[in-house]
Amino acid sequence: MTNADFEKLVDTSDEWIISRTGIKERRIADADMFGSDMASNACRNAMEMAGCSPEDIDVLIVGTVTPDYRLPSEACVVQEKLGLVNAVAFDIAAACTGFINGLTIARPMIETDPTKKCLVVGCEKLSSITNYKDRGTCVLFGDAAGAAVLAADTNGGGIISTFMKSDGRLGELLWQEIGGTKNPYTPENVYNGRDKLIMSGSEVFKVAVREMSIASEKVLKDAGLTGDDISLVIPHQANIRIIDALAKRLKVDKSRVFINIEKYGNTSSASVPLALDEANRQGKIKPGDYVLLVAFGGGLIWGAALVKW
Numbered sequence: 001m002t003n004a005d006f007e008k009l010v011d012t013s014d015e016w017i018i019s020r021t022g023i024k025e026r027r028i029a030d031a032d033m034f035g036s037d038m039a040s041n042a043c044r045n046a047m048e049m050a051g052c053s054p055e056d057i058d059v060l061i062v063g064t065v066t067p068d069y070r071l072p073s074e075a076c077v078v079q080e081k082l083g084l085v086n087a088v089a090f091d092i093a094a095a096c097t098g099f100i101n102g103l104t105i106a107r108p109m110i111e112t113d114p115t116k117k118c119l120v121v122g123c124e125k126l127s128s129i130t131n132y133k134d135r136g137t138c139v140l141f142g143d144a145a146g147a148a149v150l151a152a153d154t155n156g157g158g159i160i161s162t163f164m165k166s167d168g169r170l171g172e173l174l175w176q177e178i179g180g181t182k183n184p185y186t187p188e189n190v191y192n193g194r195d196k197l198i199m200s201g202s203e204v205f206k207v208a209v210r211e212m213s214i215a216s217e218k219v220l221k222d223a224g225l226t227g228d229d230i231s232l233v234i235p236h237q238a239n240i241r242i243i244d245a246l247a248k249r250l251k252v253d254k255s256r257v258f259i260n261i262e263k264y265g266n267t268s269s270a271s272v273p274l275a276l277d278e279a280n281r282q283g284k285i286k287p288g289d290y291v292l293l294v295a296f297g298g299g300l301i302w303g304a305a306l307v308k309w
């Protein structure tokens with residue numbers, strides 16, 4: 001969907017959306033394409049790139065807040081679709097930070113047993129929880145999936161340091177109030193759009209800039225590095241102004257920050273792996289480079305991971 005498509009739906013303009021968010025287009029999945037389908041496609045591409053087969057995968061971790069079902073987990077659905085017969089599969093509901101939480105959990109599993117291979121995925125069908133009558137949120141979100149195979153690196157690369165944090169007191173700044181056991185679906189709630197994503201955008205914005213900066217500085221400090229050592233920052237793609245503010249705080253030139261928000265919008269847990277994959281396939285990451293991944297999302301929850309490629 002382009003910004004022009006949204007001009008027909010709500011009171012907005014291409015100029016407002018680009019200047020306030022940096023978004024020009026987002027991808028919307030067909031009605032019969034679900035998060036598990038997108039995740040499975042991403043996983044197949046990742047396994048092909050890593051040169052491994054479904055039988056080689058020991059752990060599948062899926063970050064999502066838009067699973068196909070409430071039970072079984074999205075990870076078990078994806079496991080079945082891919083034939084990961086030797087794996088344990090489980091979900092992480094950490095909104096936009098899901099992929100970074102997945103990396104953080106997979107890292108000690110591989111450190112403990114270097115023969116292990118972990119598949120970490122972020123997938124979201126955010127269009128299924130977007131209120132297309134709310135101009136403050138509907139222009140932001142898109143559907144996507146991204147995946148990575150993690151294995152022990154004998155050449156000195158790996159996940160060098162990680163950081164995760166959340167603050168449940170701020171949960172109502174970005175939430176889906178209806179649909180759980182506390183507030184089940186009723187015709188009235190659905191009619192009022194309370195079953196969709198609700199966000200206090202400007203308040204989330206401030207916390208996002210502050211905490212993404214602190215998380216980034218923490219993983220750099222733990223690794224004994226500074227912003228100067230980073231070859232590429234791959235931030236969660238929520239808003240170009242958040243990314244600009246983060247780059248400024250870290251004193252990292254924009255040329256070393258990967259941005260693809262204009263094509264996809266905010267794809268929550270898929271955002272970081274999608275950007276990582278594009279950056280990698282475009283040859284922007286070389287062996288030995290330090291790459292900083294950082295994300296922030298509903299919970300509120302945030303985290304960062306410093307990777308040596």
Ligand code: ACO
Pocket residue numbers: 011012013016017020021095096135136137139174200201202203204205208238239242266268296297298
């Ligand atoms: N078109 C035109 N005007 C709009 C639109 C729109 N699409 N949306 C809001 N406005 C208006 C508002 O109504 C308001 O008008 P008013 O002043 O007359 O009341 C004005 O623009 C300013 O609204 P703000 O909400 O203050 O706008 P802001 O500059 O903060 O931008 C945005 C809004 C883009 C949502 C921004 O706050 C943001 O990106 N927030 C962070 C989002 C984020 O990082 N979320 C976390 C991850 S998402 C996840 O976890 C799934």
